Amino acid sequence: MFGFTKKFLISTLFFISTASAQVNVQALSKELPQGASLGFVAKNLHSGEIIADYNASTFMLPASTQKTFTALAAKLVLGDQFQFTTSLLSNSEVQNGALTGDLIVKFTGDPDLTTGQLYNLLAQLKKHNINKINGDLILDTSVFASHDRGSGWIWNDLVMCFNSPPAAANLDNNCFYVDLDANQPVGENVKFNVPSQYPIQVFGQVKVVNANEAPYCQLDAVVHDNNRYQIKGCIARQSKPFGLSFAVQDPDAYAAAIVQRQLKQLGIQFSGQVKIPHQPQTGTILAQHLSKPLPDLLKKMMKKSDNQIADALFRTAAYETFKRPASFQLGAMALKRVLSGQAGINFGHSIVADGSGLSRHNLIDPNTMLQALEYMAKNEDKLHLLETFPIAGVDGTISGRGGLIQAPLVKNVLAKTGSLKGVYNLAGFMTNARGEKIAFVQFINGYSTGELENKTKRAPLVSFENKLYNALYAE
Template identity: 75%
Template sequence: MYKLSTVVKLGLLTLGFTQAFNATAVLDVNPIAPVLPEGASLGFIAKNLNQNQVIAEFNPQTFMLPASTQKVFTALTAKLALGDQFRFETTLLTNGKIQNGTLNGDLIAKFSGDPDLTSGQLYNLLAQLKTQGVNKINGDLILDTSVFVGHDRGLGWIWNDLTMCFNSPPAAVNLDNNCFYVDLDANQPVGENVKFNVPSQFPIQVFGQVRVASKEEAPYCQLDAVVHDNNRYQIKGCIARQTKPFGLSFAVQDPDAYAAATILRQLKRLGIQFDGVVRQPHQPQQGTILAQHFSKPLPDLLKKMMKKSDNQIADALFRTIAYQYYKRPASFQLGALAMRQILASKAKIKFGNSIIADGSGLSRHNLIAPQTMLQALEYIAQNDSELHLLETFPVAGVDGTLSGRGSMINPPLVKNITAKTGALKGVYNLAGFLTNERGERIAFVQFINGYSTGDLESKTKRAPLVQFENRLYLGLYQD
């Protein structure tokens, strides 16, 4: 009995060692989490896709702000709903005819939300009228922006960021990312006003009362932009003296008026006479095509969106997906419905009580759990032979928003992590993939919200983050 019992116990012990050796080790995040500043919230999950096993988790079901990792959902939805051949289209049409150098009828400019459209491309489009012999337009200019409806900004966008270019409205018509710049000359005596110079190509007005502050007052100065109708900007506040002129960028607040003014200027530059008015009906316009411009195909747009975290592309696609899916003018709310429906039906992603407010991640209304984002990463990895989305993620130490990430610029992490970043005030997120030392692919989601170093913000803001991420991802790599 004694010998038999011993043999059985030894056999069970050996089996236990074998199972432990073959199983993927689990990384304990608890000793690493306290590296983050006090008060920060962490949600994390990592899964070894080769072993199909979750190997690390910390609050994986907690809803948090995804910030720009939201673009992972947008990229996947666009691939599934639009396809690689999709291009944005900008078209000039007419309801009349060209006769003896005159376009007898309205000029219809039909916009579809192209986030990469430039004023130069629009000029080349209008120049095709000239090559068709048009010297005069005997009709009105009609702007067709009917693909989108409602506000051109998502619910939950921060109000005091709305004049910033990263918050430019992703409208049906986007010219030069709906962003312009103004030159400021602050090389004036203390107390005198700063001089503004608006480059001639921008159909906007900028005026204000910004004075040059003394060295003692300068640290407490700030600039405020007050927006008036018809793209008029009033700049207030004070600023330290600057020896050289510098530029400030602002978001266009009325994209339709901006586009109309641009078109009228370009027609005049081309020598095409126009005496009509600008109209903007809500219904889609039909007519004879005079000229067309197509954006780059979807894969190129997605690569730029993911690598550079381009908000304009993300939210243009967000509503365009809804427009194509529901065949009706799209709002941000309709975009949210379309994303949930498409990802649930085609990728089997379970959103549960998640909140989707936009496609860029700018909204403070978005609420996503790490395990929900992980579902998208798993689907992307499993289907990348068709999707080709892995190549759009920034690569640590190489390109995009990960090119200078301090926690992963050295071996073995450099070039070994590909992830979409997400950053807002107090938010530092990552969603992507790591290849461990055994060559296995690890999908991971890192959500850090409420990050603050308080009074040390200006000196040590990122130091705890760098230390935390370096320890965490080295642990995943070596595990």
């Protein structure tokens, strides 16, 4: 009888000990606003134990934590030596200072390419004694296919720079700026000032109104063909000019206009046609511009949550995987194939629509994201991806995350953020009090503080995250 009792007590204590290691996420979830949905999972990578599990198999919007998948896929497919190339090619000869045929400008989706870099590239034509182009200007953007935005991107965000199209031809992030002068009498129209370097047109009817009318005002941008933007609405009088940024809507036309303008600035004559064929072009390379290598691009993508780098790599990985022009759909197929085949990630019924996380069609559960984090940690000696994650209180998108900026969490939590309207996600790593690495995934969707949004928007989030991650630290 005594032996039975002793055995029973030991087993009971083991159960209590095991149970105590679990962080009670459900209780902590009460810190969040009513109506918010939470999915959370955390794993002690030292012991291999799941130490927190709350709705971890529920599909939710990953937002920019999606870039974690993209970073891993890019590493596995492209490798550290990868660089985007922008090239000038021709199949013609140079005679008496003239290129006797066409000039091909081959774009491959470089998300960091600037107009200054393009100018320097075109300036190299002078080294070939080219002062005139007798043929046509051919823009080769064939590396990507179909739409330059993912399915499920919100329509009324498409004019915003964070939604700029990650096209094959991508200059200055396909974003431009316009100055508005609203220092006009009430009833008069706002004046628009478009910097001369942008080959776009902005016009509109924006009225200056008094203080009583201003709360009812809204500015709307209507996009027309050939990168023409019409601004409507009203605005309160402003003493100083202010800037608005917009996404380029037709990247090919935008790039073609800039190339022609820069050729003229360089004194290179051109009077032919601009052509944008669907087929890839070949020829003798006259000059090339290379982007920064992949590790640098990934660090910027992860630290700053750069959408254009993410979706450029998303489709480029598909192009390399399938050896054909890449659409967003092909990008999703490639990402799943690569990560399931090489990293053993089981996506199940997950939906992948893009590489940035902008799409409202993406559906991922925390358990699936955890698989990617585990693979990264296990292979960090080869991948070197943990160093790309933002560090709480130090850099990137969690440098000022309210619940994580005090010890012992500051400089300890490494996490990719994911934010959309009503979405506050984290996916990353931390070290607990015993020096063991923890991988965690936090998906919060449907977050709203209603009428108190302006005053208390993040207060519940700060309280929740501070208590949760301190509990993980003490685990």
